[in-house]
Amino acid sequence: MADEWGIELSLAEPGTLAALAERAEAGGLDVVVLKDEDNGLDPWTTAAWLAGRTESIQIAIPRETGETHKKVSPAMAEKALDSLALLAGTRLITTALDAEIAPATTLDDVDRLIEKAGDRDRSRRPAAVRALRRDGIDYDDIPASLRKTAIEPGDPGYRGVRSTYLRGGSPGLVLRPANPAEVADALSFARRHRHVPLGIRSAGHGVSGRSTNDGGLVIDVSAMNEITVLDEHQRLVRIGPGATWKQVAAALDEHGWALGSGDYGGVGVGGLATAGGIGLLSRQHGLTIDRLRAVELTTADGTHVRASAQENPDLFWAVRGAGANFGVATAFEFEVEETDKVGWAQLVLVSPDIEQTLVEFGEVARAADRDTTVFLVTGPPRQGQSVVQLYGLVDNPDPEIVVERLTPFAQTGLLAQQQVVLTSYAQVMAEAADVGPNGHHGRGEPVTRSAFLPVLTPEFAQDAARLLRTGQVYFFQLRHMGGAIADTPAGETAFTHRTPEFQVTAMGGDRAALNNAWDRLAHHFDGLYLSFETDTRPERLTDAFPPPVLERLRGLKNDYDPTNLFRDNFNVKPREI
Ligand SMILES: Cc1cc2nc3c(=O)[nH]c(=O)nc-3n(C[C@H](O)[C@H](O)[C@H](O)COP(=O)(O)OP(=O)(O)OC[C@H]3O[C@@H](n4cnc5c(N)ncnc54)[C@H](O)[C@@H]3O)c2cc1C
The missing domain is CATH 3.30.465.10 (Uridine Diphospho-n-acetylenolpyruvylglucosamine Reductase; domain 3)
Known part of the structure; x- marks a missing residue:
């Protein structure tokens, strides 16, 4: 018995093509073959139309027998097929098929083939998808509860789940449990696959957390979002x-x-x-x-x-x-x-002396009321000038208090641009972009370092300015801490570092160069916040978690x-x- 079953549609009879393809997909057939004949429709346009009308059935345009291929320039044919392959992924087949194919011009023809194909395992992936499977993963062993939602490299949805916000990835299988019982099933599968990497993903913004990988498993709980x-x-x-x-x-x-x-x-x-x-x-x-x-x-x-x-x-x-x-x-x-309403500020300053700006920012931040939190971001100075972005929130609905709290921050450089609005915290969060159906588009690996800074001293400002001048850091951030963070005793949570003035993050392009430059600042620091750290040297674990x-x-x-x-x-x- 054939492994795959499909219908062949004549492009010379355009009227019912979409209805026939939809019926074939609904009946569990594997493929629609487009018979490319003289005086028929253009197969590539038709394939694009059918791919949009259906969700998972494969669409085949046998390259060797097609009339259109013979008439157009090879470059044009290549471009059309490449475009289709990009849009329809592994659903598009151009090679010879090993399948039981029957011509269909009516819905009855399709139904007859569906009946002949019998009751097959609908979750079985087509051969073109199976060809892209990764070694070391037993795809036939995927727990029944997860089979329908799991995504593997050849599946149409793969592009949307392979990468994360900051990382490009090529996992061998993404399991998508929707409740704790399914999470347990996913973990039992993971226990049987200890030889491949395992990533746990919620919304894919991990920096230290590797929620994608190459050839391994990802357990993605994004559906559990109630x-x-x-x-x-x-x-x-x-x-x-x-x-x-x-x-x-x-x-x-x-x-x-x-x-x-x-x-x-x-x-x-x-x-x-x-x-x-x-x-x-x-x-x-x-x-x-x-x-x-x-x-x-x-x-x-x-x-x-x-x-x-x-x-x-x-x-x-x-x-x-x-x-x-x-x-x-x-x-x-x-x-x-x-x-209540909050004051939400985004300021841009220009600083001719970043060292001095950092010192002043430290002093202003230290003296700030608990309701005021301002983060600083800067990069390498250009021709001696640094662009400094300050963004922050005053948790107070009174505009006069908001302005009073922010004014000292605005004076730590030359104010070039400012926007301060009274709004809701929800609106501040809403500024983040939505992730579209094609998911995240991270590439490569982020290179970041993180540290807690107990006190922003003039010596630290001097060393930080020197670091910025090296050009190794394109993103340098000071996160304002203090206030209620220290109200919880250090021993109460595994997160231990509750008294620093700032959390400092640096992002660079060259891991060794960044590590080298950053390590020279180590004497200013006490510990690190693991969520912004990508250095995997073992010392980083004791930086995050002191020995006891x-x-x-x-x-x-x-x-x-x-x-x-x-x-x-x-x-x-x-x-x-
Ligand atoms: C643009 C950006 C801004 C950020 N801003 C801040 C900030 O202001 N403050 C701050 O504290 N952090 C911030 N972070 C860091 C962020 O909190 C961490 O990267 C966090 O891990 C992302 O969570 P996620 O679920 O989106 O990531 P994912 O990539 O889905 O997960 C990251 C890691 O968290 C673990 N994990 C995920 N889900 C679970 C789960 N359900 N159970 C157990 N472990 C799980 C896994 O180890 C995983 O690798 C920021 C990150 C980015 C990219």
């Missing part, structure tokens, strides 16, 4: 890991509430709420993890656990800072804050992930490995 109010009075909200902070802010805004996240609304809840969450409301309300009241996780052996101050408190401690090492978080419960914290994490890793399944993001190895 936002539900559990207790209106207590302002307790349950949020799925796949929600973005932009979606969270919009949903909470309807109740007059907000939950501090990062500075970019496109980031996912799953990655940020397991690491820390240093954002525009942190000085007022603490880190995102400080508002967390409970979390549900599926651990490496597939067990679904709940962790809070009362239930599994050790795990609750670990998840708030090192969560990526302990399981797949499937839901978070946060106590959120009431909110790391020791406790390793002990817990032994309990919850003894075989070290979760290893894509600052891997804390179990004590016994």
